[in-house]
Amino acid sequence: MIRYYIKIAWRSLIKRKFYSVLNISGLAIAIACSLFLYLYISFHLSFDTYHVKSSTTYRVVNELLLEETLYEKGGSMAMYKALKRGLSRVTDAALMLDSYSFTVTVNNGSKTEKRFKEDRNVALVSPEWFKMFSYSWIAGNPAQLNAPNTVSITRKQAIKYFGNVNPIGKTIVFDNRQPVKVVGLIDDKPGNTDLKAGMYVSLSSLKNLYPDISNDFFTDWGWINSTTSIYLSITDKKSKREVESAIADLAKVHMGGNSKYYKFRLQPLADVHFDSQYGGATQKPLLITLTIIGILILIIASVNYINLSIAQQAKRSIEIGMRKVLGGTSKQLFIQFMTETLLTNCLAMLIAVGLVVLVLPSANQFLFAQEPLLLISYNGISIFLGILFILLITLSGFYPAFVLSKINVFKDLKNETQSLKAGFLRKILVVIQNSVAQTLIICTLIMVLQVRFLKHTDMGFNRNAVVLIPLPDSAELKKDFLRKKLEAMPHVQTFSFCFKSPSSENDRGGSVHFDNRPDWETWPARSAIGDTSYVKSFGLQIIAGRNIRESKTTHEYLINEKMVYKLGLKDPDDVIGKPLIAGELDEQKGIIVGVVKDFNTKSLIKPVEPVLIASFPDLFSTLAVKLKGQDLQEAISGIRKSWEEIYPQEVFDYQFLDDQIANLYRKEDLQQKVILLAASVAIIISCLGLLGLVSLVTLQRTKEIGIRKVLGASVTSIITLLSKDFIKLIFIAITIASPLSWFFMNKWLQNFAYRIEVQWWVFALAAILAVMIALITISFQAIKAALANPVKSLRME
Template identity: 45%
Template sequence: MERHLVLVANVREVGKGHFARRSRRPSGYVWQGTQEQFNPNQGTGDFRIVPSLQPLSDVHFNHQYQDNYSRKAHLPSLYGMMVVAVFILLIAAINFINLATAQSVQRTREVGMRKVLGGSRQSLIAQFMSETLILTILAVGLALLLTRPMLSAFESFIPRGLSFSVFTPNILLFLLAITLTTALLSGLYPSWVLSAYRPAQALKGQTGLLGNQKGYLRKGLIVFQFTVSLLFIIGTIMVGRQLSYIRNKDLGFSTDAVVLINTPQVDKSDVLAQQLRQLTGVTHVAKQWSAPMSEGYMLTKMTYRGAKAIETEVSAKIGDENYIPLYQLRVVAGRNMMPTDTLRELVINQTYVKALGFKQPAEAIGKLLSFNGRDYPIAGVVADFHENSLHAPIRPTFIAYMPGMSKDIAVKLATKGKQVSDVRTSLAAIEDAWQTVYPDKEFSYTFLDDSIARLYESDQKIARLVNTATAIAILISCMGLFGLATFTAQQRTKEIGVRKVLGASVVSIITLLSADFVKLVFIAFLIASPIAWWITGKWLEEFAYRVDVAWWVFILAGVLAMGIALLTVSFQSVKAALMNPVKSLRSE
């Protein structure tokens, strides 16, 4: 049997990165094939390549190894979509249960007549379940019609090449299962309640239910609906706060108008860099391996031999003497690298200074760090900057220049007093310079802001998911609440008429009709708050730098939910309160 495996090489020593090559060799030859695929001595003398294996089935969902031939999927987002879909389906089913049981009074005479004419309870249950099944089938059909346009809204969640076709066995089985499950969840309880009416009481329009049986399930289901809605509202606020924090967080370096260019050849990149420095719309040009914050990273171990040896795993940033001024990294002690320096001196960050045991940055200047049998003096110390996303803490970091690895170019564009058209002109000039150096290569570039934004793609997806789920959950909950408010107002028409005759004000009538719903939303708030606190806290733990779970978020969510509920029921409450009592009491 042929197994498809991914051979993954971990670049260690100076740098730790990943690259992958796919193999179609039979499993017995994998390790032999690995020796052919990767040369352990490939690259410079500072690198050691260690092959390992990754199952092909793991490639799509595993973000540990980055490659250029596959698109990664974010499993938490996919699971989140599934959970959201289940909750929305439950809320919709609850709406049906609430409205069906609330309106069951209107069908009591029908039930009584059917029972008098010999209808059994089983036949009544079958009838009501059939009605529910027909409604569910119609809903599934409508959902299928809306599926294709809706998929465009979730394009970022869906892998390329994935198509939706109803006429496949898996989809048909899923639709059948979801149809039957929804019909069963929605129709079983209303059918059971309706079929339980006694004929004598049903013919009089009475349900025969005891006082303590009336409305408890409906109230419980409303509480569940608003509990879910409150969870989504709190989640929306917290995710929005964290993403706003990420956008506004000082990263310790400048990201404004920085263009990143990947060049195909190291030797010619020097020529391109020199040409770019001559352009009027360019303020700085640096050769580098990567920007201060990027998807790629390098890790190595360096040793400081002071009173005792301290070995530290550090992040390596490779760039020339223009790297620090281009990104506006703040030098707090010592100096920048010299223009002629090629890995003879290092600049380290403040976190590395602390890891070495120094109290002040100046104490580290001139100290030697040992790597691969050579000693390198510390020339300067820069203030801490985020060299990874805010999911990870700032690591000990050094900056050095390695010509053999610095084939990429960063360009700082002049923006002061410039218009958008000036930036476009500068980009066109950069492209012209590219064409003179690499006439056979297509020019492409990335703004640093966009590169950093890609680090938070999964978080942005979660935000869109929670926002969409919140809107849908609130809409469905309000539709159900509006229907129940309408039914409640109709059922209490005579009571309202009597109260108005006895002098009750419009405000007191509105308060009376709204009070029950306010209590239910408050109970939902008490239930949702601790659950939301735990869920949002767990999500925020994924970030090394995050906002606090503030108490006011819960109060705001509760006020919003209460306001939405009151707005939903207020129309029917006001309408009932303003009704002429003569009309409601005419039949008495």
């Protein structure tokens, strides 16, 4: 019997090829899009969940409780040592010092040495690290990393350095001075991890790698920074509050009165990837939004199927009536129609999976380049597709099968159907699916405008044709020689030795003490470190006082307008000559010599912050060069040549400042692209449904069109006749979508300190696009009907 139902269902699909193709295409596109969204969502939800102890592993983070709370993901070496000595409920404590950059020299057996610039790919880890986190060891073991000057590397890193040669026992030289022995080979980590170092150096090597490091780094609890990550493994989740309380008690002992400014808490490992306050790469609200979009796209595709199935009711009513006269029951008819739905969804599912397999590599290259999607779990995908299959059959098949199987037999044979009721339902469904599509169109337009606004709005400093070059530790010895070379280059306008660019995510911040006031200020100030050319190189504007001068005996500070305001003063001249102590800069006392116009130190998602500019040569780690002329690559080549002459053992690396700034908005860029993709899919599915409905309506009104043409109706009037009802529905959908999208996007825009005002023309443009797309879709069939021979039309029954 099942074979009979499948056979009849297949014949029915073949008989109505055009509508079958529309239904299968719409469902396949919707399933493929939903599968992409599932891969994206499940990929991000799986971050670092593969570690055996992931459910009881926490990262120590802290909140600096000033006027504005600062969120710090790091701890201090002294804190790690105290926690390691033992707290009840803490089973393990591990430390990672990450985000370090080195020049790595290797000799893989060839005559010449090879050098590599490793930026944020090297981590120093404590011996407990590999007990807490799951790694697959190909050679060696974690115990060998207890010794100083040892390193374990991943398979990818080993191939990069040594090719197919066994790396165990090989020597790697860091920064041309410190040899380190390879004692372990680790299998490459999966993509779903935030612990992405390719080299793990023993923590006991720290003093050798950084011989000038201060002793306070090892003993002072207050030496907290974002590169020092402390992870704890606790007995169970219920112990979290108890451990947090114990850390707070330790802080009071070791930090004294300063402990009142710090709130230490434990962040679950599963939340590390999502907490944007501590630098999380993704936000859970985005995943929720994408889930809703995936569901809406499936609903649109299901609405298409329902609409086309019910619209064919008139054509199939005689077939249904004949089956009932010949003894067919409503139950048998229901099973028959559900079998058709089952077969349609099976074909759509197969096509969708094929589409995803074909498109995934390209999607990873162009859409998810930062974090390529992986097929994490085939079992998970199978379960998702199974659930999706059941939902689609229920959504798209149950109602049409129920309606068609219940048609009155006498009306069926007379071809009299409940057209009014069916027609009203079709209109509602058309409005629903077009409302969803147009809401996505409007949201996409607003996102594109906002991201464009962020990327092109003036940040208060010059960012064009500025190249950033990381400086080696040996730069200070030959800095004057490099300076003379740069001054002689025709393509170099100006340059500055500094810590980072004004917009760097690696800025420094802390409280300040102004003009011998009794207390420190209760708000944080960002520190921009650079030489006397810093202001000129980045185009900062001094509005009061003068520029800083470099001196080995005294310190001078520039501050911005925002900091003047936060100090409770109105006139920038009032701060000139006043003393200032910068807490972040080892509480160095200096004199304020000038005020600069406000500039942004972070992305425009956040407002302007108080900033001080000072010259601390020991902290210089970047060379910023402002280029001139049209041929920037020629200028880069000239700098590279001089660099290789001065630092023959260092790797030349660079990044343009505008690229660094664009990278600040990578989350918003991805969000915009994903929503645009979803909107495009929704539009395509809606158009397929509209095309099918217009085709059916045209078929039902063939004789009417023929009579109108005989009576002198023009092609334009026929097109208007067939399209006007649908255009009315499109306008109703626009009326619904506009306030909905305005509400959602206004809430989204509240996340940005700098944002666009949503203008009326955005909704007008969306409406014009929707109507144009609908007209193009409708005209495809309407013109065909209008140009048909009226004699043939009048012969049709």
